[in-house]
Amino acid sequence: MKAITYHNYGDPSVLNLSDIKSPILTKNDSLIRNYASTVSSGDSRVRAARPWLIRLFYGLIKPKCNVMGQDFAGIVIRTAESSQFQLNDRIIGITGYNMGGHAEHVKITSKNIVAKSPNNWTLEESATLSFGGMTALSFLKQLPATEKGKILIHGASGAIGTYAVQLAKHMGYHVTAVCSTNNVSLMYELGADKVIDYKKQDFTTFKNEFDAVFTTVGKTSYTACQSIMKKHATYISSDTPFSDYIRQIFKLKGKHHQLKMGVGHNTVELLEELVQLAEAGHISPVIDRIYTVDQAIEAHQYVDTGHKVGAVVLTF
Ligand SMILES: NC(=O)c1ccc[n+]([C@@H]2O[C@H](COP(=O)([O-])OP(=O)(O)OC[C@H]3O[C@@H](n4cnc5c(N)ncnc54)[C@H](OP(=O)(O)O)[C@@H]3O)[C@@H](O)[C@H]2O)c1
The missing domain is CATH 3.40.50.720 (NAD(P)-binding Rossmann-like Domain)
Structure with missing residues (x-):
């Protein structure tokens, strides 16, 4: 399976499209075929180790977690015995500081912050809810x-x-x-x-x-x-x-x-509330640009400008 990986902090040119191992599912895990994620200001910060102190959490010399991305939107393609979701459910979620959202497949467990995506939004639109929303x-x-x-x-x-x-x-x-x-x-x-x-x-x-x-x-x-x-x-x-x-x-x-001030606290309840607001038409997604996964470097370069409007979406 493919993922956007990075092996050093710094310039977007360190990003690669790499093959990584398919995860093994146990207990209540589900496997998501990821179709959309955002390249957020958070991704740009982590990739560039900005500010430098970020290295204390992500690894001093190089990132400990080499797959980028903090959110995903996709479809359940495999479930384990007691998975909370069913095949073909449309799911959004946030991986946050654990990263790993810029992969073609994402494994979720009952501990992940995930929800069914709004039934009236595309997966590209839904991907914008987890980080920004x-x-x-x-x-x-x-x-x-x-x-x-x-x-x-x-x-x-x-x-x-x-x-x-x-x-x-x-x-x-x-x-x-x-x-x-x-x-x-x-x-x-x-x-x-x-x-x-x-x-x-x-x-x-x-x-x-x-x-x-x-x-x-x-x-x-x-x-x-x-x-x-x-x-x-x-x-x-x-x-x-x-x-x-x-x-x-x-x-x-x-x-x-x-x-x-400080960090926002992501929860399943917040994500589900956003989904309800989306379905009721109280909020709408704002997407500046959509890039395909092999354009990840360009996507990062654009996000690095600090002038994007709403979200930049990466499709897989
Ligand atoms: N605390 C937390 O838990 C948490 C969670 C997520 C993100 N964050 C942080 O929150 C920050 C914002 O995230 P974001 O994703 O919303 O950023 P973003 O999408 O990258 O914001 C870019 C926007 O800021 C505008 N902007 C630039 N300079 C400005 C200025 N001087 N005055 C007003 N607007 C200006 C830009 O438009 P113009 O250039 O046209 O003005 C652009 O539309 C990031 O630093 C991120 O790391 C914190």
């Missing part, structure tokens, strides 16, 4: 469950941002999206109430305006956003500068502000 939902769930007010979403055109805009709107927030000029109309299509084009306007000129701020792509910080937040506002961030962690540790923040 689940990260967005897991951070938005950390906001207070009380009355929804105004939220500002920074980095709204990325894989996380495009879902964050739709999910926040569905949750009942008044959504202000921050993006570049080319993506302004997309933000309104996704349901944003207001859009700030960061090339033309500085969003930090608003004062005491927002009940929540979600920064997704690490191009701003709590320090910069502090003055736009109301007294009891919450700041959530999926990509946080080191200085914000220092502020959080030493409580160098607005007295009443809540800061929620």
